[in-house]
Amino acid sequence: MSTSNLLHAASFLFGSLFVGSVFAQHGSDALDPASEAIVHAIESDSEAPELIAEEVEHNGVKFNAGKLIMDHIGDEHGWHLWGHTTLPLPVILYNTERGFSVFSSSHFDHGHKTYGGYMLHEGSVVAVNAADGTDVHHATIDEAATKATWDISITKNVVSLFISLGILLFVFISVAKAYTRRAGQAPTGIQNLLEPIILFVRDDVAKSAIGPKYMKYMPYLLTAFFFIFLNNLMGLVPFFPGGANLTGNIAVTLVLALITFIIVTVNGNKHYWGHILAMPGVPGWVLAILTPVEILGMFLKPFVLMIRLFANITAGHIIALSFFSLIFVFGETSTGAGLGVGVFSLAFTIFMTMLELLVAFIQAYVFTFLSAMYIGAAVEEPYHH
Amino acid sequence: MSGGPKKPLDKARKEYNSYLRFTGLGFTMVGVILASTFAGWWLDGLIGWKYPFLTVLLSLLGIAGSMVYLFKETGKR
Numbered sequence: 097m098s099t100s101n102l103l104h105a106a107s108f109l110f111g112s113l114f115v116g117s118v119f120a121q122h123g124s125d126a127l128d129p130a131s132e133a134i135v136h137a138i139e140s141d142s143e144a145p146e147l148i149a150e151e152v153e154h155n156g157v158k159f160n161a162g163k164l165i166m167d168h169i170g171d172e173h174g175w176h177l178w179g180h181t182t183l184p185l186p187v188i189l190y191n192t193e194r195g196f197s198v199f200s201s202s203h204f205d206h207g208h209k210t211y212g213g214y215m216l217h218e219g220s221v222v223a224v225n226a227a228d229g230t231d232v233h234h235a236t237i238d239e240a241a242t243k244a245t246w247d248i249s250i251t252k253n254v255v256s257l258f259i260s261l262g263i264l265l266f267v268f269i270s271v272a273k274a275y276t277r278r279a280g281q282a283p284t285g286i287q288n289l290l291e292p293i294i295l296f297v298r299d300d301v302a303k304s305a306i307g308p309k310y311m312k313y314m315p316y317l318l319t320a321f322f323f324i325f326l327n328n329l330m331g332l333v334p335f336f337p338g339g340a341n342l343t344g345n346i347a348v349t350l351v352l353a354l355i356t357f358i359i360v361t362v363n364g365n366k367h368y369w370g371h372i373l374a375m376p377g378v379p380g381w382v383l384a385i386l387t388p389v390e391i392l393g394m395f396l397k398p399f400v401l402m403i404r405l406f407a408n409i410t411a412g413h414i415i416a417l418s419f420f421s422l423i424f425v426f427g428e429t430s431t432g433a434g435l436g437v438g439v440f441s442l443a444f445t446i447f448m449t450m451l452e453l454l455v456a457f458i459q460a461y462v463f464t465f466l467s468a469m470y471i472g473a474a475v476e477e478p479y480h481h
Numbered sequence: 482m483s484g485g486p487k488k489p490l491d492k493a494r495k496e497y498n499s500y501l502r503f504t505g506l507g508f509t510m511v512g513v514i515l516a517s518t519f520a521g522w523w524l525d526g527l528i529g530w531k532y533p534f535l536t537v538l539l540s541l542l543g544i545a546g547s548m549v550y551l552f553k554e555t556g557k558r
Binding site for chain 2: 375378382385386388389390392393396397399400401403404462465466469
């Protein structure tokens with residue numbers, strides 16, 4: 097039916113905005129047997145996906161920019177540090193039949209070997225029925241057991257989350273102590289750096305968007321702001337302990353948006369619900385259209401919060417990595433072209449990183465401000481004319 | 482619109498902040514149209530009529546709803 101085709105096309109367009117490179121990658125896989133063999137050669141020969149640039153020199157296999165970018169913005173078991181050095185991280189799995197399995201990600205040997213009845217397949221853990229240390233190409237995926245497996249591993253993003261929490265706790269506990277110890281005196285040290293930002297969140301975000309009841313929501317707004325800001329910045333640091341794409345992970349932004357949604361829904365007063373369910377001063381027939389739209393809007397607002405942060409941060413990472421990949425794409429044609437493009441790529445990457453520093457702040461601000469605005473709409477008292 | 486004289490900086494800030502309210506408006510409008518169209522398509526599948534009556538009706542209602550929502554949101558204050 098034509099309408100269902102239209103819907104498929106629309107959803108595909110929407111989806112391709114975010115995972116365009118994945119589709120491009122899969123498209124190239126299905127080209128012809130010859131290029132399929134090349135893709136297979138890359139997958140089986142490379143020690144780690146990040147080392148593709150070296151592979152080009154050593155083995156002469158094709159450089160796959162899409163795979164490189166997707167690997168970098170995604171999560172992984174184990175944290176690639178440099179060259180062939182990877183920081184192994186604990187893999188924690190719960191299977192409804194097999195029970196808990198806890199082991200180091202180094203047992204997977206960068207996704208080449210099976211261990212404990214599991215292996216890595218396209219970055220995620222799948223269940224297999226094979227002895228430990230079997231090559232992944234000789235193991236077949238056990239679909240039923242994979243579905244019964246919950247992966248609660250300490251992945252790269254989780255470690256990054258812990259590091260950022262450690263930094264935030266250390267900084268803010270010491271700043272809070274400084275405020276009680278030196279009450280009424282001029283701020284010192286890191287207090288000096290943070291006080292203007294804290295006041296900015298209080299005056300420009302909380303006070304202006306929520307109104308007189310702002311103090312109750314300051315802890316959440318400050319936490320959200322500094323959490324997003326710090327993790328945006330850490331995502332821009334290309335080496336350990338930065339480099340994880342935490343705020344560009346949709347699960348993380350989902351939880352952040354969910355907290356905002358819960359705060360808004362729990363604190364919503366009569367005035368707020370009245371405006372959603374039956375907007376005052378609106379004729380009945382318009383209400384029949386408007387009420388479903390308002391109810392939908394209630395869920396769409398936090399949904400947009402989630403998408404906005406995720407898309408902006410992920411887009412920034414993809415752009416920087418794309419400029420970087422251009423060097424190797426052109427380097428494949430000739431070394432001179434690679435070097436020539438390298439100069440421009442480097443300049444553009446530096447420019448984009450500068451821009452991303454600004455985006456890191458703006459996105460933290462926008463998320464906090466819009467959260468404050470939704471809270472403000474929920475706790476607002478009606479006007480008295 | 483009442484209150485004492487305000488510093489121009491405060492006023493500029495307020496105006497700038499009020500624009501931020503509208504950044505999610507487009508998404509919400511698109512979301513409403515997509516959701517209502519999809520609901521119509523799903524209901525049509527359940528009913529099984531030859532002509533996708535509800536898809537057409539609900540998509541048009543979605544557009545109307547997003548328009549009403551736009552007027553209501555921008556008309557506040």
